[in-house]
Amino acid sequence: MAETHDTPPVPEVPGLEHTPEIGWRNPKLLFETSRPGRLGVQLPPIGTVDDTPLATLLPEELLRPAIDGMPELSEVDVVRHFTRLSRRNYTPELGLYPLGSCTMKYNPRINEEAARYPGFANSHPLQPASTVQGNLALCWALEEALREITGLSRVSLHPAAGAQGEFAGIQMVQAAFAKRGEKRRYVLIPDSAHGTNPASAHFAGFEVQELLSNEHGTLDLEDLERAMTEDVAALMLTVPNTLGVFENHILEIARIVHGKGGYLYCDGANLNAFVGKVRPGDMGVDVLHLNLHKTFTTPHGGGGPGAGPVAVAAELAPFLPVPTVEKGEDGFYLDFDRPDSIGRLRSFHGQFGMLVRALAYILAMGGRGLARVAETAVLNANYLRKGLEGHYHLPHDSPAMHEVVFNDKSQAEFGVTTMDIAKRMMDYGFHPPTVYFPISISGALMIEPTETVAKEDLDSFIEAMRAIAREAETAPDLVKGAPYTTPVRRCDEVAAARKPILRWTPEAG
Amino acid sequence: MTETQTPDPKKAVASEGGHRYLPIGEVDQREMLEAIGAASIEDLFASLPEAIRLQQPVNVAGPLSDQELRSYLHGLEERNQVAGRNLSSFLGAGAYRHDSPAVIDSLITRSEFLTVYTPYQPEVSQGTLQAIFEFQTFMSLLTGLPVANASLYEGASALAEAALMAYRVQRKRHKVIVAGSIHPHYRATLDTYAKNLEDLEVVEVGWDATGRVDLEALEALLDDDTAAVAVQSPNHFGVVEGWSRVSEVAHKAGALSIGVVAEALSMALLQSPGDGGCDIAVGEAQSFGLPVSFGGPYLGFMAARDEYKRSLPGRLAGQTVDALGKRAFVLTLATREQHIRREKATSNICTNQALCALAATIYLSLHGKVGLRRLAEINLRRATTTRRRLAEAGFPVRFDAPCFNEFAVRSPRPVPEVLAHLEARGILGGVPLGGDYPDLEDTFLVAVTECNQPAELDRLVAELATLGGK
Numbered sequence: 018m019a020e021t022h023d024t025p026p027v028p029e030v031p032g033l034e035h036t037p038e039i040g041w042r043n044p045k046l047l048f049e050t051s052r053p054g055r056l057g058v059q060l061p062p063i064g065t066v067d068d069t070p071l072a073t074l075l076p077e078e079l080l081r082p083a084i085d086g087m088p089e090l091s092e093v094d095v096v097r098h099f100t101r102l103s104r105r106n107y108t109p110e111l112g113l114y115p116l117g118s119c120t121m122k123y124n125p126r127i128n129e130e131a132a133r134y135p136g137f138a139n140s141h142p143l144q145p146a147s148t149v150q151g152n153l154a155l156c157w158a159l160e161e162a163l164r165e166i167t168g169l170s171r172v173s174l175h176p177a178a179g180a181q182g183e184f185a186g187i188q189m190v191q192a193a194f195a196k197r198g199e200k201r202r203y204v205l206i207p208d209s210a211h212g213t214n215p216a217s218a219h220f221a222g223f224e225v226q227e228l229l230s231n232e233h234g235t236l237d238l239e240d241l242e243r244a245m246t247e248d249v250a251a252l253m254l255t256v257p258n259t260l261g262v263f264e265n266h267i268l269e270i271a272r273i274v275h276g277k278g279g280y281l282y283c284d285g286a287n288l289n290a291f292v293g294k295v296r297p298g299d300m301g302v303d304v305l306h307l308n309l310h311k312t313f314t315t316p317h318g319g320g321g322p323g324a325g326p327v328a329v330a331a332e333l334a335p336f337l338p339v340p341t342v343e344k345g346e347d348g349f350y351l352d353f354d355r356p357d358s359i360g361r362l363r364s365f366h367g368q369f370g371m372l373v374r375a376l377a378y379i380l381a382m383g384g385r386g387l388a389r390v391a392e393t394a395v396l397n398a399n400y401l402r403k404g405l406e407g408h409y410h411l412p413h414d415s416p417a418m419h420e421v422v423f424n425d426k427s428q429a430e431f432g433v434t435t436m437d438i439a440k441r442m443m444d445y446g447f448h449p450p451t452v453y454f455p456i457s458i459s460g461a462l463m464i465e466p467t468e469t470v471a472k473e474d475l476d477s478f479i480e481a482m483r484a485i486a487r488e489a490e491t492a493p494d495l496v497k498g499a500p501y502t503t504p505v506r507r508c509d510e511v512a513a514a515r516k517p518i519l520r521w522t523p524e525a526g
Numbered sequence: 527m528t529e530t531q532t533p534d535p536k537k538a539v540a541s542e543g544g545h546r547y548l549p550i551g552e553v554d555q556r557e558m559l560e561a562i563g564a565a566s567i568e569d570l571f572a573s574l575p576e577a578i579r580l581q582q583p584v585n586v587a588g589p590l591s592d593q594e595l596r597s598y599l600h601g602l603e604e605r606n607q608v609a610g611r612n613l614s615s616f617l618g619a620g621a622y623r624h625d626s627p628a629v630i631d632s633l634i635t636r637s638e639f640l641t642v643y644t645p646y647q648p649e650v651s652q653g654t655l656q657a658i659f660e661f662q663t664f665m666s667l668l669t670g671l672p673v674a675n676a677s678l679y680e681g682a683s684a685l686a687e688a689a690l691m692a693y694r695v696q697r698k699r700h701k702v703i704v705a706g707s708i709h710p711h712y713r714a715t716l717d718t719y720a721k722n723l724e725d726l727e728v729v730e731v732g733w734d735a736t737g738r739v740d741l742e743a744l745e746a747l748l749d750d751d752t753a754a755v756a757v758q759s760p761n762h763f764g765v766v767e768g769w770s771r772v773s774e775v776a777h778k779a780g781a782l783s784i785g786v787v788a789e790a791l792s793m794a795l796l797q798s799p800g801d802g803g804c805d806i807a808v809g810e811a812q813s814f815g816l817p818v819s820f821g822g823p824y825l826g827f828m829a830a831r832d833e834y835k836r837s838l839p840g841r842l843a844g845q846t847v848d849a850l851g852k853r854a855f856v857l858t859l860a861t862r863e864q865h866i867r868r869e870k871a872t873s874n875i876c877t878n879q880a881l882c883a884l885a886a887t888i889y890l891s892l893h894g895k896v897g898l899r900r901l902a903e904i905n906l907r908r909a910t911t912t913r914r915r916l917a918e919a920g921f922p923v924r925f926d927a928p929c930f931n932e933f934a935v936r937s938p939r940p941v942p943e944v945l946a947h948l949e950a951r952g953i954l955g956g957v958p959l960g961g962d963y964p965d966l967e968d969t970f971l972v973a974v975t976e977c978n979q980p981a982e983l984d985r986l987v988a989e990l991a992t993l994g995g996k
Binding site for chain 2: 043044046047048051055056057058060061069071074075076078079080081083084086087088089090092094095096098099100102103104105106107108109110114116119121123124125127129130131132133134135136137138139140141142143144145148149150151152154155162165166177178179180181183184188191212213215216217219220221222262263265267268291293294295296299300310316317318319320321322323324338359360361362363364365366367368369370371373377379380381382383384385386387388389390392393395396397399400403404415416418439440443448449451452468469470471472498500503504505506507508509510512513514517518519520521
């Protein structure tokens with residue numbers, strides 16, 4: 018992995034097409050490997066009423082026949098199948114996986130162990146509070162830690178993911194205005210924002226007004242002043258923004274928003290850039306959602322589960338989702354009696370297993386350790402930026418925090434696009450960064466190394482990126498045909514969307 | 527540090543040596559700063575306003591070693607009383623205890639599945655993509671509907687997403703009718719999602735003496751402004767509804783039929799939502815290999831008729847070919863999503879529950895065609911037998927309709943008293959219904975799965991018999 022490529026990998030891998038079928042190279046679907054009579058579990062005996070025909074327990078019309086197409090496999094078959102599939106994934110444990118805005122950091126394994134302790138894993142969400150004091154104490158401890166980290170007054174651990182935390186946050190803004198009999202129509206969102214921001218604002222009943230970022234990639238205060246009227250409920254801001262640039266006028270921004278009676282919403286997706294260094298509450302942020310799978314190391318899992326706690330200033334606390342965890346005289350309890358609450362966003366109390374992991378991480382780092390997270394993440398991003406400057410175009414030259422956005426402007430003249438660069442990176446043994454986002458930058462390559470990457474990995478990544486820049490100039494077709502060394506070659510996404518095949522069918526076999 | 531107290535932050539010592547999660551040491555840092563041309567780390571934070579920069583570390587405990595973390599977190603988990611350790615549990619109501627094969631955790635904790643993200647780059651994510659495709663196939667087979675998505679957060683928000691979807695595809699219809707016998711958390715969640723969408727109205731319909739949807743009342747509510755009717759089966763009282771009777775009246779009025787399943791295992795044995803005429807099926811698949819884990823993370827699912835595939839929220843994996851014509855999988859139909867559509871997106875859902883879906887896929891592969899059905903049968907038989915025995919013990923059934931693995935019993939004495947009596951004897955006897963349904967104050971829910979051993983069932987029956995006077 019750390020080895021570098023002085024000569025580019027050859028486009029044709031000799032003999033690849035004639036390699037004997039190795040399971041992980043071209044695995045069948047598990048439905049295709051099924052053989053009648055195999056079974057992967059040992060089930061308990063049916064019980065005391067074995068002989069009763071099913072139809073006496075349930076009317077015939079409510080029953081279904083055996084499901085054709087369901088596979089029959091032994092435990093061994095299943096373990097082989099999924100182990101083979103796993104070998105067709107790249108993983109952050111192999112090298113850089115620098116998806117910008119995703120914070121693909123190392124996921125501590127002690128967290129996995131802890132979330133599986135039987136007292137946590139086997140506790141039912143509807144048990145009496147007296148029997149789950151450990152869980153409630155854990156929620157309380159996590160809330161306290163997150164209050165400290167965010168500088169905000171209360172935190173709800175209820176939302177299932179960042180997008181739901183965001184929805185909860187902007188709903189609370191809606192509820193706060195409703196409570197005082199006010200109706201505001203708009204939410205301001207910069208053009209560099211995550212797509213979930215406008216989607217969440219829309220579902221909370223607001224219309225979105227987009228703010229254009231200036232040449233530094235930040236908000237223009239005069240533009241904001243003009244747009245911020247008394248019909249604007251909130252400004253939704255990502256700090257640092259998706260260009261990796263910290264809004265250095267954040268205090269003025271807060272003043273302008275508050276001056277018109279609006280709320281400052283902060284998308285906490287990029288908290289990793291400043292955790293332990295400054296606190297959103299001190300910046301004037303009124304409401305903030307966090308992604309525990311970003312800053313707080315709960316595993317991304319191939320796309321979830323996440324968790325999206327939402328933190329608020331005291332003024333918005335009455336509107337938090339139900340239930341909250343409270344500390345009473347007889348111990349901790351869940352509080353459902355919150356008349357101004359926006360209500361529920363999901364069943365039960367939250368992604369509890371993720372909360373265990375996040376608290377374990379925070380305690381493993383400690384207060385000073387969290388600041389070192391931000392320091393190292395920012396150091397790594399700036400080192401990477403320095404190493405790539407002059408090789409790739411930098412659309413904004415503002416100081417970078419935890420991530421840096423380049424684009425394909427220098428390579429485009431040779432007909433090489435961001436997509437080609439991304440695919441070629443796979444041949445060099447890396448996962449590509451986030452591409453074509455933020456949408457305000459044409460052909461963006463958004464790179465976030467995180468703090469959990471060693472210098473030698475950054476060095477080999479920089480060398481690979483430089484080599485690709487050279488290839489773009491000298492052998493553009495090589496780059497455009499990439500990747501060559503991956504389990505499958507470039508995939509036809511257009512064909513997939515034109516005539517979608519979304520499941521296996523026996524006929525298609 | 528006492529074991530069950532939060533570690534005291536004041537005792538935290540800031541150690542400036544290496545930290546086990548940070549592979550950048552002092553020498554690295556010096557070299558890197560030099561390369562950047564910065565004098566110190568603080569130089570890199572110059573854009574942060576001076577006035578608010580923290581002068582002290584945030585006040586949280588640590589750094590703790592793995593051993594200290596174990597000791598603290600064991601201290602917490604041991605304060606819980608849980609089934610299989612100190613208690614017998616008959617709690618269900620949307621979260622069901624089932625045996626989970628060991629290979630699930632062994633496979634899902636492989637780095638290649640655990641620590642990766644959404645498969646945006648298909649060439650290096652075929653493992654995740656194929657597993658999602660297989661999950662979609664399983665959910666399609668179980669629901670009896672041709673397309674299923676890559677998962678949603680959990681059952682309650684899945685219902686909300688289904689209602690919003692029905693409202694989108696039905697265009698000029700503004701009303702969604704939901705059965706009052708749908709899980710109270712699901713209905714509350716739908717209310718939260720719907721309340722700021724001014725032209726979407728949510729109306730509830732009650733149940734009849736058998737515990738099933740009151741068809742007459744439903745027909746009276748249905749009109750040409752109704753986008754959809756949502757019914758849960760088995761419903762929150764454990765009653766198997768039968769999808770067809772509801773789908774028929776819904777379709778007659780031009781409304782869609784949404785089938786909600788809070789106990790996914792039931793689909794192995796009961797008529798599928800698709801066969802019962804449902805246009806959309808949503809629910810909770812926690813039963814497929816996920817621990818009850820105090821309420822999450824769980825696994826929402828959604829399936830629908832083919833014509834709605836472009837209106838589904840959430841991610842979808844699809845089959846295609848690579849440049850050499852080999853079968854490959856990709857995320858597809860992304861134009862529905864917020865990355866492109868922004869405020870016009872079908873949903874704001876982004877991350878879903880991929881690792882939970884993988885666990886379910888492994889669980890379903892292991893059980894397969896024969897095992898899953900047999901397991902469902904075991905649940906049905908144990909629950910039905912227990913229901914009869916409790917009736918004989920003086921706790922009669924509340925609703926005389928068929929059940930699956932959960933049922934409602936009428937208590938001859940105040941429910942809190944009965945449950946407290948059982949709790950004192952190490953039995954979590956059930957979930958009281960009075961809090962959500964004042965009319966059912968005398969009723970509680972009892973769930974029985976394969977995890978409830980025969981001896982446990984005997985004890986429950988015996989304890990209740992002392993209270994039931996039989």
